[in-house]
Amino acid sequence: MIRAQVKKAVDRCFxxxxxxxxxxxxxxxxxxxELPKHQGQGDFATNVAMILAGVERKKPREIAAIFAERLATFNELIDRVEVAGPGFVNIFINPAQWQGLVPQILAAGAGFGRSEVGGGRKVMVEFVSANPTGPLSIGHGRQAILGDAIARLLAATGHQVYREYYYNNAGRQMRVLGESTRARYLELLGLVSTFPEDGYQGQYIVDIARSLIEEKGDSLRAHEAVAPFQEQAERAIFADISATxxxxxxxxxxxxxxxSLYEQGHIEAVVAELRGKGLVYDQDGAVWFRTTALGHDQDRVIIKSSxxxxxxxxxxxxxxEKFRRGFDWLVDIFGSDHIATVPDVLAGVEALGYDxxxxxVVLHQFVTLTRDGKQVKMSTRKANFVTVDELLDEVGVDPVRFFFMMRKADSQLEFDLALATRQSxxxxxxxVQYAHARLCALLRQAAERGIATDEPASLADLALLAAPEELKLxxxxxxxxxxxxxxxxxxxxHRLIFYLLELAGQLHSYYNRHKVLGDDPALSRARLxxxxxxxxxxxxxxxxxxxTVPERM
RNA sequence: GGGCGGGUAGCUCAGCUGGAUAGAGUGUUGGCCUCCGAAGCCAAAGGUCGCGGGUUCGAAUCCCGCCUCGCCUACCA
Structure with a gap:
């Protein structure tokens, strides 16, 4: 807000x-x-003199002095200006500017922080996209939280956000799921069964098989097709995923x-279109995408010989299809194990005439889960994974969300279960939430003492907000x-999380040093x-x- | 071998388009509730920013090389 004004002033001088x-x-x-790191370096600093000195081969401090002199004439905005270090121009803002923010922010209300930079662009955020083969694992959890937070942030900044979950309930994985379920079903009935070698070993399969027995008894014991087992499993697992x-x-x-891509002919259409452009050819019974023509190091099979x-x-x-549906911007949240698909998809998109x-693509690294210092290996096939549900049971929704958002997507995220639960x-x-609850408590206190807080901020003498901590806040x-x-x-x-943590720290520190509801009514009013x-x-x-935004904790 | 991402305090991690003296949490040590919420605050301690070059007024940040960890590198998704 004020930074933009300072930038404008510097631009004018330039x-x-x-x-x-x-x-x-x-x-x-x-x-x-920019914002200087250390105290005494002003509220803002500009490197304009050093940049100019480099371009013009002049002495940076001399140029800085010119800027300092001229910026000082903006005396409504700027209190004073200093030249420091190798040629920084340090700018000290008039406190009234900071104090004047209070009514502006209150007027913006719930809209403060929201903006229209998105310009109404239609954005699709695709995330989670887990096939229904098992409960959401910790890795999916990170992706779900990350994607949701990104979608919320985009919505808050003037984008039209559409959230989509892409899944596939056909194919080999699902067949194996059905076979696994049938094996458990037969097992529970005390019949001979062979569990698939690469089957899903989780307890949830047994539960699904049991529900099938409850519904249909042993009527499926001689059933040849895997379909009823697969469908039952899919239904149960999807219900579980969406509940999570x-x-x-x-x-x-x-x-x-x-x-639906197959049913609507989009798959064939893409192949035909690429073939028409000479980017598809047949070899060894398979259909290849000529990605070498697009700068890649090898061609890729897009249809197997099967x-x-x-x-x-x-x-x-x-x-x-996403483009054809009218989206301006496609945001994909993928786990880093899907990185191999990215160049191929982008090449395909480009070959089809889209930018x-x-x-x-936001690729997030894995979550390494530890329990009591020992790493827990996660695999959907094996039984020993920890699900998002289990995590939610132990830690709660807000902490889980917070932990998953605390790290940038590029970083691996270590989640120590024992630590998270023990130190909840x-x-x-x-x-951060305590900061909010504490502020609410202050407002409640003020009301009890008969100090009105709902009157316009302009009635308070905001010039009394002159403590360094207050100006910094x-x-x-x-x-x-x-x-x-x-x-x-x-x-x-994650950057918003760090912002909130930083602001909470400032608040708690301020709170311990200065009394809001003190003996001086005018000061109390300003601080409120x-x-x-x-x-x-x-x-x-x-x-x-x-x-969540708790008013009490 | 190639591609991508990590390597910053004992541990977990920030560090925005290069900026001034390297940041937080946690852990360790020592303080602060007759006083608005102690889920809090204050102080101390803790570093060759993986290594070596280069670019320039200035590098944790950009470029090159190397080491190391993870993921990918399939006619699996």
């Missing part, structure tokens, strides 16, 4: 110097206005079945909208106005990434 012939326009857009997602507060606009497509073909067709730059009282999520609040915007456009929810805007930002920030 342009003025250009017209006066002090320097050329070559340095335009290369300098920045609902539990985490995650909802999809659509579940897209891969099969006649079955490889995963690449439907993936390409699916992305083409691959409109596809952004010290979870960082509470640190206001400064932090002012960056909230830009932070949200950056998190959304970079698809990086600050409390209100802080509460608003915590509430908006927490809600924006799907965390």
């Amino acid at each position: 342009a003025q110097g250009v017209t006066e012939g002090l320097w050329s326009a070559a340095g335009a857009d290369r300098y920045t206005v 997602l609902t539990r985490m507060g995650i909802h999809f606009d659509n579940y897209y079945n891969e099969r 006649g079955e497509p490889t995963y690449r073909l439907p993936d390409i067709a699916y992305h083409r 691959p730059a409109r596809v952004t 009282q010290e979870n960082p999520v509470y640190y 206001l400064q932090s609040l002012s960056t909230f909208p830009a932070t949200v915007e950056a998190c959304a456009l970079e698809l990086a929810p 106005a600050l409390v209100q805007v802080l509460r608003l930002v915590f509430a908006n920030g927490l809600a924006m990434v799907g965390l």
Whole structure:
């Protein structure tokens, strides 16, 4: 907010110097206005003098002095300016500017932090997309939380967001699922059965088989086809998955079945179209996608000699459908094990005439789960995985969400179950939520003491908010909208988490040092106005990434 | 062999388009509730930012090489 004004002032001084012939326009857009790290370096600093010195071969401190002198004339905005270090121009903002933010933020209310930078662009966020072969695992959990947070951030910044879950309930994996279920079914009936070598060994299969016995008795004992077993398993597992997602507060606009791509002829159409462009050929009984013509190091099979497509073909067709459905931007959240598909899909999309730059793939690394210091290996096939449900049972929804959002997608995420459960009282999520609850308590207290908090902030003498901690808090609040915007456009929810943690730290520190409801009524009133805007930002920030906003804890 | 992502305090991790003296949590040590919520605060301690070069006023950040860990590299998804 204020930073933009400072940037404008610097730009004006820069342009003025250009017209006066002090320097050329070559340095335009290369300098920045940033927040200095250390105290005493002003509220903002610009490196414009150093950039210009490099371009013009002049002394940076001399140029800095010119800027310092001219910026100082913006005396409504700027209190004073200093030249420091190798040529930084440190800018000290007039406190009234910070104090003036309070009514602005209150006026924006729940809308503070939201923006329209998205310009109404239609964005599809595809995430989870787990085939119904078992309960959601920890890795899916990370993806679900990450995708949901990204979708929420995009929605908050003026994008039209559509959430989609892509799945496939056909194919080999599902057949194995059906066979596994049949084996358990026969087993439970005390009959001879052979469990598939690569079958799904989880207890949930036994439960599904048991439900089948309850519904149909042993009527399926001699059933040849695997279909009834597979269907029963799929139904039960999908119900389980969607229950887990609902539990985490995650909802999809659509579940897209891969099969529909075949039924509607999109698979064949893509092959034909690529073939028409000379990008598809037959060899060894298989159909190949000539990705070498698109700069890749080898061609890829898209239809096996068995006649079955490889995963690449439907993936390409699916992305083409997304474009045809009118989305401007496709965001895919994938686990890093799917990285191999990305170049092929992008190549396919491009070959079909769509701009691959409109596809952004967020690859998240795995979650390494530990329990009592020992690593737990996860595999859906084997029985020893830990499900999202189990995690939710142990830790709770908010901490799970928070932990999964705390790391950037690129990083592997270590989740120590024992630690998370044992120390749930010290979870960082509470640190932030406690800040909000504490602010609410202050407002309740104020009401009890008969101090009105619902009157316009303009009635408070905001100039009394002059303590360094108060000005710093206001400064932090002012960056909230830009932070949200950056998190959304970079698809990086973790940065908002760090922002909230930082702000909570500032608040707790302030709270311990300064009394809000003190003996001076005017001061209390001013501080309560600050409390209100802080509460608003915590509430908006927490809600924006799907965390609950507790008024008491 | 090739591609992608990690390697920053004992541990888990931030560090935005290069910026000034390297950050947080946790753990360790020592303080703070007759006072608005102690799920909190304050202080101390803890570092060759994997290694070596290069680019420049300036590098954890950009480039090259190497080491190391994870994922991928399939006519599995």
